[in-house]
Amino acid sequence: MEKRGWKITAIIFIVLFILSLLLFRYIVNLGNQMIEDENVCRVNVCGSDERYTAYDFDVYENICYCYAGDEIAHQEIITGKVVLE
Secondary structure, eight states: OHHHHHHHHHHHHHHHHHHHHHHHHHHHHHHHHHHHHHHIIIIIISTTOTTOOEEEEETTTTEEEEEETTEEEEEEEEETTEEEO
């Protein structure tokens, strides 16, 4: 019985290691997608017009807000790689 105990422990640790790697990869991909969407907001949506002084990307709603001064001058919904107006 004692000889099988380490095998079960090893299998459990291997499964936990694989699950942690999958979770880490998912989090990295999610972060990269958020950075890419923010760059689309900054460059493609708000960067095309010089009157916009700032931008904000809402990651929960996927909405890009372009500001002229303190007011929202333009907003667009960003879904993946396609920009909708």
